[in-house]
Amino acid sequence: MDGERASAWADLSRLPPKTRGLLLLGGTGRTHLLEAGRAALVEAETHGPEASALGLDLFLAAFESSPLDGGLARFVMDLWSRAGTGGMSAVPKKTAALVMASAVRAAPPDDPAALGELARLAGLRDHQGLLAYLAGRVRTQPQRLYWRGHLFDVAYLLQDWETVRTVLGMSWPPGFELVRAKVAGDLLFQAGRYDEAATRYARAAPLRQALWRRAECLTRRDGPLVSPDARAAWQAVLCAAPWNVGPVLRLHDRLAGCDRPGPPLAARVAVCLYTYNNAVELDASLAALFASDLCGARVTVLDNGSGGATADVLSGWRDRIGDGLSVVTLPVNIGAPAARNWLAALPWIAEADYVAYLDDDALVPPDWLAFFASAARIYPMAGVYGCRVVDLAGPGRVQHADTHLLEPGQDGMPAVSSICTQDLDFGQFCHLRPAASVTGCCHLFRTGALRACGPFDIRFSPTQYDDLDHDLRLLALGAPPVYQGHLRVSHARLSTTFSSPDRTAMANSQGNLVKLGGKHPPEVLSAMRRAMRDVLLEDYRRKRSVVDQALGQARES
Structure with missing residues (x-):
């Protein structure tokens, strides 16, 4: 170019x-x-x-x-x-x-029946059935790479690396050496063997996805420093796809030290969970939470009218933790928005400087608060800080990253980006920047912004879109959320790609989306989207300048 x-x-x-x-x-x-x-x-x-x-x-x-x-x-x-x-x-x-x-x-076959069966299984979300069907097609038609491509797609989604390895080792027609090298690199990357993966990705050049993943591998291999060969790898990525903001954001954060946990916040932090009949996952979440560095934060759990098993879990943790854990027990399930409001109104939480809300099936790493502390220092005026959330059962699947507004659909309903669900996690969502919304699975609020924005809207009960509505209101107040993608939190609840459709939940979700559109009509959402586009552009330009200067100095030396 x-x-x-x-x-x-x-x-x-x-x-x-x-x-x-x-x-x-x-x-x-x-x-x-x-x-x-x-x-x-x-x-x-x-x-x-x-x-x-x-x-x-x-x-x-x-x-x-x-x-x-x-x-x-x-x-x-x-x-x-x-x-x-x-x-x-x-x-x-x-x-x-x-x-x-x-x-x-890899052209599609001229076989309507075979393509129809593929579409049927995909529509049913029968992933194991899809895998078996495609494996049979690959065995009987090994030279028709259309089936092999779909088999890779499903195996990647399931993170069935043994199937990927088997298909990779099959006979290939000439002309696909780049694909084979990239897939081999992907296998090694997901296994954490970054040095070996970088070697395979080098053989897949000039595929830009391989260039980006190679640079990420070298960066992970090097630790806090960015070695000369890693800088050269990032330079190759930027030259090959200068329009791609992802590598710029990632490299900037490494160069500026933004991708590491910071010292604890010199502030009072309250940590809040709410739960309903989820004893096993709540127990695991509390175990991860109390194994982390809470930096003196007080933990409060609101029990939304659960049965005895949840009470037993909470009682057991109270015996172990003592005053470090407070439990509020309600007679009925009041739903997520009301539970958050109830917690925020408790005196010891209202007096805190920061309030963190966690789902009862979210597993935090030991340094989660330190990562939030880093984000709060770099973007001090944000109203809320979110994180990257992955499937516990398949950590390569990203459920949530930075969420941004799209143009409203033809029906006028709000629309948000879903880029993170289109590929596995190869480091492309490891960045820190403003967003229109962050996930409510694990987020940290400035208490002042929480008060200024007002309570979570109980019209979105029992759940769905209450956190997005709250984030949009923060955005309107000039305190946009900030995404801390260097903090990875595991979520026990499967992503919607794998969960079985629940007609009641789907109806509630659709109804809440209509409510969201009523609160934030298309012209308001469009104005928010334009404002956030300017924020993102300025953030990118500042970081691009830092990256270009650093790479320019590296070339001169």
């Missing part, structure tokens, strides 16, 4: 507005990259050939994240042909060869 174009794409303020807004959210996730690519091509009608070139590059990046998608490969080739001689001019030869090989070898 020529320097002038790279410089233009790195300065997101020079990009068309809709494309800029999407890229500020992140540069990962096949679906997200496709959406950004479509936006760029649409905006090319008014912003000229540079927007068109960016759209082509974003579609190519989407393919690189799913290189066995033959349909997408054919679409990219069609875009190249429409662009004429300039379509492929900036594409590395190895990448172009992979696109052409995938268009042939």
Whole structure:
């Protein structure tokens, strides 16, 4: 990529507005990259050939994240042909060869019955059935990589690395060496063998996903320092995808020391949980909590009218902890919003400087409060600080990261980003920055902001969207939430991808979404989204300057 174009794409303020807004959210996730690519091509009608070139590059990046998608490969080739001689001019030869090989070898089969069965199993969320069906197709049609690509998708989602290893070891047609090297790197990365993974990812260059993961591997290997080879790896990532904010945010935090826990807050902290008939998971959550460094924080649990097993768990912990644990017992389940309000009104909590709310099935690491302390020092005016939440059963699956507002849908209902659910965790959500909302699974409030914003709205009882509503109100007060992605909290409750649909819960969720839209109509949400886009742009530009200066100094030395 020529320097002038790279410089233009790195300065997101020079990009068309809709494309800029999407890229500020992140540069990962096949679906997200496709959406950004479509936006760029649409905006090319008014912003000229540079927007068109960016759209082509974003579609190519989407393919690189799913290189066995033959349909997408054919679409990219069609875009190249429409662009004429300039379509492929900036594409590395190895990448172009992979696109052409995938268009042939990974094309969808002309078999409506087989494709229908695939769609049926996917619609049922029958992941094990999908895995078995696809494994059978791969065995009978080993040269048709369409099935192999879908098998990888499901195995990654399930984190069934043995299946991934088996498929990787099968015979492959020529032209897919880059894919095999990247998958081999992924296996090693998820096993924590970062040095070996970096070697495999190097063989997958110039795939940009592999470049990014290699840089992350070298950074994890090096510890607090950023070695010369890690700096060179990050420089390669930024040169290959200058529009990608993710590597900039990640490298900035390492260079500035923002990705490490800080000293304890010189303040009073109250830690609050509320529970209802969840004795086993509550017990595990309290065990993790009291094994952590609470820095003198007092823990309070509100029992929402649970049965005897929960009372026994709480009684046992009271015997062990003593005055460090307070228990409030209610006769009925008053729901999440009211439980938070009840806790916030307790005198010893109202007098605290910070209040943390945790779900009763969230497992915190030992230094969780220290990570929040770091975020509070760097962004002192935030109203609330959130974290990265992963599935306890599959820690590579990210349930929540930084949430951002999207344009309201055609029905006018609020819409938020879901980039973190489009890929496994390879470090791309390890950053610290403002957001429109953070997860209520584990978050820390400034008590003053909590009071100024007012109580959680009990109209969202028993749960769902009460925390998002509260975050939007903080945003309106000029105290936007801040996402601390270097703090990882495990959540025992499965992500919605795996949980069985509950018609009552789904109806409640949909009803609460309608309420949320009524409280925050489209014009208000649009104004919030524009305001947050400016906040994110300024945050990115500041961090990009730090990164460019550091990499420039490294090159000069």
